[in-house]
Amino acid sequence: MERSHLHLSEATGLERARLLQVVRDELAEATAAKKCHSCGCFQSTVSALETTASAAEQLSEPLAEARRAFVPKKYDCLGCAVCFPASAANAFAEAFPEQSVALDLCPTEVPKQRMGWPPLPGDFEVVRYQAAVAVCTLNSGELVAALVARRPSALSIAGTLHTENLGIERVIKNVLANPNIRFVVVCGEDTQQAIGHLPGQTLLALVRNGIDADGRIVGAKGKRPVLKNVSRDEVQAFLGQVEVMDLIGDADLGRVLATIERLGARAPGPVVAPLHATTFPSIAAQEPACLIPDPAGFFVVYPDIGRHRLAVEHYTTDGSLDAVVTGRTPAALYTTIAERGLVTRLDHAAYLGRELARAERSLETGEPYVQDRAAGVTDAEKMSTGCCGADDRRAGGCTDAKCKPE
Ligand code: SF4
Numbered sequence: 001m002e003r004s005h006l007h008l009s010e011a012t013g014l015e016r017a018r019l020l021q022v023v024r025d026e027l028a029e030a031t032a033a034k035k036c037h038s039c040g041c042f043q044s045t046v047s048a049l050e051t052t053a054s055a056a057e058q059l060s061e062p063l064a065e066a067r068r069a070f071v072p073k074k075y076d077c078l079g080c081a082v083c084f085p086a087s088a089a090n091a092f093a094e095a096f097p098e099q100s101v102a103l104d105l106c107p108t109e110v111p112k113q114r115m116g117w118p119p120l121p122g123d124f125e126v127v128r129y130q131a132a133v134a135v136c137t138l139n140s141g142e143l144v145a146a147l148v149a150r151r152p153s154a155l156s157i158a159g160t161l162h163t164e165n166l167g168i169e170r171v172i173k174n175v176l177a178n179p180n181i182r183f184v185v186v187c188g189e190d191t192q193q194a195i196g197h198l199p200g201q202t203l204l205a206l207v208r209n210g211i212d213a214d215g216r217i218v219g220a221k222g223k224r225p226v227l228k229n230v231s232r233d234e235v236q237a238f239l240g241q242v243e244v245m246d247l248i249g250d251a252d253l254g255r256v257l258a259t260i261e262r263l264g265a266r267a268p269g270p271v272v273a274p275l276h277a278t279t280f281p282s283i284a285a286q287e288p289a290c291l292i293p294d295p296a297g298f299f300v301v302y303p304d305i306g307r308h309r310l311a312v313e314h315y316t317t318d319g320s321l322d323a324v325v326t327g328r329t330p331a332a333l334y335t336t337i338a339e340r341g342l343v344t345r346l347d348h349a350a351y352l353g354r355e356l357a358r359a360e361r362s363l364e365t366g367e368p369y370v371q372d373r374a375a376g377v378t379d380a381e382k383m384s385t386g387c388c389g390a391d392d393r394r395a396g397g398c399t400d401a402k403c404k405p406e
Pocket residue numbers: 030033035036039040041042077078079080082083084085086196
C-alpha cells in the first residue's frame with residue numbers, strides 16, 4: 001500500500017459551494033426523517049454548526065428548519081449505518097477546515113497510559129511482542145478470537161477497532177511502542193449498526209491523505225475523524241513504521257492467516273530508531289545454586305507403557321509412599337497434584353512439569369525414560385562443601401534464606 005505525506009485540505013470556491021450543497025442536502029434528509037428528530041446526533045450537529053461563522057451566514061435557513069423539527073431527545077445516537085448529520089458535518093469540515101474544531105460531536109478523552117506493552121488498554125489480544133504483524137478486525141470481534149487461537153508466528157496483536165478517533169489513536173500509540181510491528185492488516189466488517197462509525201475507511205484515509213492542521217483525517221467519512229491525543233510527529237512515525245494492508249470487508253480466517261504469513265516472510269526487522277519504544281528490564285537467567293527440598297515430599301515419575309498412561313508416585317520426606325496419581329496428560333497430573341497440595345515449592349512444581357513432559361514424549365515415541373534429578377546442590381553435597389559449594393558462596397550465587405553458609 002502506498003504511503004502518503006500529511007497535507008492540508010484546501011477547498012476551492014467551487015468545491016466549497018459543492019460541499020455546502022452537500023451539507024444542505026444532508027440536513028434536509030435528517031429534517032425529513034422522523035427518526036432523527038429525537039436523536040442526539042442530529043441535535044448536537046445542528047447546535048455545533050450554529051456556533052460557526054460560515055454556517056450562521058450560509059446555512060441559517062436549513063439550520064432553522066432543522067431546529068423546528070426537534071422534539072425532546074430520546075436517544076444519544078440511533079447508530080444508523082449512514083448518518084445524515086455526520087455526513088453534513090464532514091462536508092462542512094472539508095469546506096471550512098479552520099472552523100471544524102467547533103464540530104466536537106463525539107468528545108474524546110485522553111487515554112490513560114500504563115506500564116509495559118501495549119501502553120494503552122483496549123479490546124485486543126496480545127500474541128507475542130517480537131512479531132511483525134498487527135491485525136485490526138474492525139467490528140468483527142469473533143475474528144480476533146479465531147486468529148489468537150491459531151497463534152501464527154508473525155502475529156503480534158489482534159483487536160477490534162470501533163471508532164475513528166480514540167480507536168485509531170490507540171492503534172498509533174500501541175504500534176509506536178513496539179518497534180517489531182511493521183504491518184497493520186485492516187480486515188473485517190467496517191460498519192456497525194449500533195454505532196455508525198467507519199474506523200477502517202478512516203484508517204486507510206489517514207494512510208493515504210494524512211491529517212489537516214486541526215488533526216482531522218482528510219477524506220475520512222466517519223462521524224468524528226479527528227485525532228486529538230496524538231501529535232503530528234507520532235502520526236508521521238506511525239506511517240513510516242508500518243505498511244497498512246487493506247482487507248476491509250474480508251473476515252475469512254484462512255485469507256487473513258495467509259496474509260499474516262506472507263507479510264511475516266518479508267518483515268524488514270524492527271525499526272532502528274523508534275519514536276516511543278517500550279523498554280523492559282533485561283533479566284539474565286541464572287542456574288539454581290541450591291536444591292531446597294519440598295516439605296511436602298518428592299515424586300517418582302514414569303510412563304506406564306502397559307496402560308499407556310503417565311504415573312506419578314508421591315513420597316513423604318521420610319520416604320513413605322502416600323499417593324499414586326495417573327492420567328493421560330501432563331496437565332491432568334500436575335493440576336491434580338497441585339490441587340491436593342502434594343507440591344508446595346514453585347521450583348518443585350516446575351521440575352514436575354518438565355519431567356511429565358519428558359515422560360509423555362517417551363510414551364509417544366517409545367524412547368526410554370530416565371527421571372532426571374532436580375537442578376541445584378543437595379543437602380548431602382552441602383555437607384561436604386558447605387552450603388551451596390565454595391564457588392557459589394564466593395560468587396554470592398545462593399540467595400535462599402534457608403541455605404546459609406555454615
Ligand atoms: S444516527 Fe444519524 S441518521 Fe440515525 S437517527 Fe440519529 S441523526 Fe438520524
